[in-house]
Amino acid sequence: MTEKIMIMIPTYNERENIVRLIEEILGILPNVEIVVVDDNSPDGTADLVQGMEVIYPWVHLLLRHGRRGRGLAGIDGFRYALQQGAEYIIEMDADFSHHPGYLPAFLEAIKECDVVLGSRFVDGGESIDRGLIREAITRFAVLYIKWVLGINIADGTSGYRCFRRKVLEAIDLDKLVSHGPPIVQEILYKCCLQGFRIKEIPIVFKDRHRGKSSLHPLILLDAFWMILRLKWGMVKR
Numbered sequence: 001m002t003e004k005i006m007i008m009i010p011t012y013n014e015r016e017n018i019v020r021l022i023e024e025i026l027g028i029l030p031n032v033e034i035v036v037v038d039d040n041s042p043d044g045t046a047d048l049v050q051g052m053e054v055i056y057p058w059v060h061l062l063l064r065h066g067r068r069g070r071g072l073a074g075i076d077g078f079r080y081a082l083q084q085g086a087e088y089i090i091e092m093d094a095d096f097s098h099h100p101g102y103l104p105a106f107l108e109a110i111k112e113c114d115v116v117l118g119s120r121f122v123d124g125g126e127s128i129d130r131g132l133i134r135e136a137i138t139r140f141a142v143l144y145i146k147w148v149l150g151i152n153i154a155d156g157t158s159g160y161r162c163f164r165r166k167v168l169e170a171i172d173l174d175k176l177v178s179h180g181p182p183i184v185q186e187i188l189y190k191c192c193l194q195g196f197r198i199k200e201i202p203i204v205f206k207d208r209h210r211g212k213s214s215l216h217p218l219i220l221l222d223a224f225w226m227i228l229r230l231k232w233g234m235v236k237r
């Protein structure tokens, strides 16, 4: 692939993961660019990324101030990738749940579709090291997303994905409304409504080993509510 590939990683307190993750990505795909979108993490994640920018000019830090959120950060990260002329944009979490070893498989799969999802719920995919409760919540969420939104996607919770540029242009980043994690479903739903070709590839998803989860019950409730709002058209598209 000769076109620009940009990997977008939102971070909040990922000091224990980010350097190793960037090094592993560049070990696997030396020709990609990486943008880390950090919400001014109190643990100083951004300082570490700044240090890496000096060593690797193709690593970029997008430092956000003001209101923080997984969704807000993702939107800014995608905008940055488009401005920089990326043709393929991959988003992934910083905590190694999304293992960089799958990146070549994403780039292979995107040749024949518009969006690639890393899925735990297709043949060959699985989650490991997950607590029973987290696993149950994920399984319920997957069914809920399928059922409420009426989309035939095996893992609608997956935030490990690759998009062609034209997809991010078409979904209109300015109109996205999810500030938090439901951004993942909002974008997926728009991709489905617009008829983009979506392919799921199997991934083994490991629970985070380092760093703290930013998930809490209120965020979960908000996510379930947001999916209803998407369905009812209470969010503009």
Ligand SMILES: Nc1nc2c(ncn2[C@@H]2O[C@H](COP(=O)(O)OP(=O)(O)OP(=O)(O)O)[C@@H](O)[C@H]2O)c(=O)[nH]1
Pocket (backbone or CB within 6 Å): 009, 010, 011, 012, 013, 014, 037, 038, 039, 068, 069, 070, 073, 092, 093, 094, 095, 097, 207, 208, 212, 213, 214, 215
């Ligand atoms: N910029 C930014 N990134 C965030 C924010 N919240 C979470 N993230 C990042 O988004 C990714 C997913 O968040 P996680 O905390 O791993 O959420 P999760 O995978 O549902 O839950 P755990 O793995 O259990 O922590 C990680 O890379 C986080 O660092 C935020 O408010 N701002």
Ligand SMILES: [Mg+2]
Pocket (backbone or CB within 6 Å): 093, 095, 097, 208
């Ligand atoms: Mg995680």
